[in-house]
Every structure is written in C-alpha cells, then in structure tokens.
Amino acid sequence: MTAATPRNSGATGNESSSNPARPRVPRGRSRLPSVSVLLGALSIASFWVSGLGFILGVSAVVCGALATSRSGVADDEPASLRALLGVVAGVAGITVSATALFPVLAYL
Template sequence: MTAATPPESGATSDGSASACARPWPLRRRSRLPSVSFALGVVSLASFWVSGLGFVLGLSAVVCGAIAASRSGAADDEPASLRALLGVVTGVAGIIVSAIALFPVLEYL
C-alpha cells in the first residue's frame, strides 16, 4: 500500500488544473487605505481629547492622500474608496477637534 502523492505541476490526476495553481503571482495590496480610514474613525471618536483627535485626523489625511496617489489604488476601487473615506473622516476629525478645542483655549 503506497500513498498517492499529488502531481508537482499543479494539475490533478485527471489533467485539470488544481485550485492551488495560480496563473499569475499574487500582488501584495497596500494597507495604507485601511490605516487611513481607521485613523479617521479614531480621530472622530477621540475629538474630546485635547489635540489627539487633531493629530489622528491629520495623519489620516496624509495617509489617505498618499494611498490615493499611488497607482495601485487607482486599479483597486475598494482601496481608493477607503483612501477617500480616510481623507473625509480625517478632515471631519480635524474640524470636530478644532470646534471642541475652542472653548478650552480660554482656560489655557
């Protein structure tokens, strides 16, 4: 009794291509659009912490702008949408943080 070994060429015993064989190499996708969106959401959630929402919003805008300017994001529609949402939520976090900071400036 011998164990059957799978063929090395990526084809199954009946000659059809296996699910493991990929005709093209996998491209590594950028995480920058997701990071931008996450930073924007956290900046909106932390607007009440003096300065933290502003800094996180600014970093979300920068990450989103870099991610949107890359050529890989132009081909990947969900990534470009996440980058745009990161910029929008980052700007919203900056605005809300600035509005929340104005009453505190009186006491600084």
C-alpha cells in the first residue's frame, strides 16, 4: 500500500499561489493616482504630437480628479499627493500641447 499524500485543495485560504502572475492590490488602495501621474508625464513628453499630448493631459486630469474623490485615496496622504501631481502634470501637458498646437493650426 502506498501512503496517500495530502493535496492542497485551496481551502487553506492561500489564494496567492493560485494566480501568481497577477499582482494583488491591497483592499482600499487605488491605482488611479499612479495612472494620473503616468498620463500627465506622457502628456508633457508627447506635446509635439498633434493632439496626443492634449488628450493624455485631459485623461490625467480626469483620473486625478476621480482619484481625489475616492475616500481610500483621500485618507492616504501619499496617494492624494500623487493624484494632485497627476492633475498638475496633466494641466501642464494641456498647456504645453495647446501652445505647440496653435501655430500648427494656422497652416491647416
């Protein structure tokens, strides 16, 4: 007779081993502030592409505004500062993109 080896049925509560490729975000934490900063930085970097910097800047402002309205972000000071930085970077991207876009519109 062979000894039966116990199998892990997943009932132990260790759910992180069932899907190791997907990182878990702790409950109550939002990715919107980080997305807002990323979109704001991309809007500043891509101001020279017609309209792309403007669209990314607006998206950064929207994500930052949504992030600040969530209670989980409002209670977390670093997350709220990231959301504010995303809004500021988005506004800067919109300003730089609009400044670069207006002279081009004269030739269209």
